[in-house]
Amino acid sequence: MIDRKHYGIVAFPTSQAAAAAEAVVLEASRECRLIPMPEQISAGCGLVLQTHLDDLNAVLSLLSERSISNDGCYEVRFENRKKSVEEWHD
């Protein structure tokens, strides 16, 4: 189960790319979900791919192998009822 208080997300230019990414990541037996895009992100489609933060590198490699482009990665954290979304860098 992905930690709902602290996780990684990948944004995509289209929902179709998000769905294609989900299929690739699930195929690789890695946990992920498509969830609504956080309001803090202005780029991308309406859906983002939620993953374990520790899996982000592996997920990006999978997407790169299948030539699925993304609109950036973010770290999402909930603390004291506040949600922060920050660009993620390895």
Next chain:
Amino acid sequence: MTELYYFDNSATTLKKPAAVAEAVYHAIADGQLGNPARGSHSASLNALRLTEALRRKTAVLFGGPDAANVAFTANATASLNLVLKGLLTPADHIITTVTEHNAVLRPLYQLEEQGAAISFVGVDEFGTLHYPDFSRLLRPDTRAVMVNHASNVTGNAADLEWIGSFCREHGLIFIVDASQSAGVLDIDMVKQHIDVLCFTGHKSLYGPQGTGGICLGDRPLAFVPVVTGGSGFHSFDKQYPTQMPTLFEAGTQNVHGLAGLSAGLDYIGQKGLAAISLQLKELTLRFHDQIKDIPGIILYGSFASDVARAPVVSLNLEGWDSGDLSDALFMDYGIAVRPGAHCAPLIHQTFGTEKTGMVRFSFSSFNTLEEIDYAAKSLRQLAEEG
């Protein structure tokens, strides 16, 4: 009720694989398919996954470079309008052919009214494209070539590889109307250098009516969105997104219909396109062989065994109007065919059949040899009775 012998498959296939009807039924009855890309709940995501899987199948069928380059529309007419009006401008010269359907011609005529120029490649006495015309018609402002893969009147197929190479050589955009060939003839967008392929789902792909699409090739093209509206994202932008496939998919998709189309593509995959193609050619030539010597018959197109074609046989009987002949076939023999001009005015002008029209028999993989023989025998009887 008298049995219906259906030979109007170029208009729409009447008999579909059972799995197509079941898929549409379950798409609604199971209550699991919502509006794709409109949320992260299971119903919305189920619909999104269904459409994405269908994009992948479609890209494979057409040899398209990328599933993301496949967009779904209501039919080939919608696809052609979205493409021609979204891509071409009043400054462009377009080369097309006299075999085109009004789904191509009328959008082009609208562009012509705005200033665009159109030139037409002709055909020989058998309806085969006159290929030297492509070079002859080329102008400095020529931007695109628009051809149908197979004529809906003669069934004869264009040599897409030749035309695609011509387009690449001269830097032209190559647009193909595959209404009569998708699911019948092999299409390889990469090998044939096709930039845009427009298709319908309800003919030889055996999907429900109200399905179709656009498949883009590997060269980037700048389209203006023709139909705009909700996209599910970028909701605060005034401009509609131009990413594929959203570019052509404003509003809610026909997910229930696409579930059926997906089952239609599965049917083609299981049966094999090559096997279907061979079967349809056999049916067509068997029919042709049995009717070619009927006194007074006039046949249109080339029936040489080495000519690629869609399963279409268009004909006239001397002394008959095509409407009267088709009605007699229906009333006396329960045979369903299509008379008239088939929405393809230029090829009828070429053959001089503007007034009489033609009677078109068109077959599907659900037609049997017995049905073909019955149709040929019935036509002969009518001709002999006068």
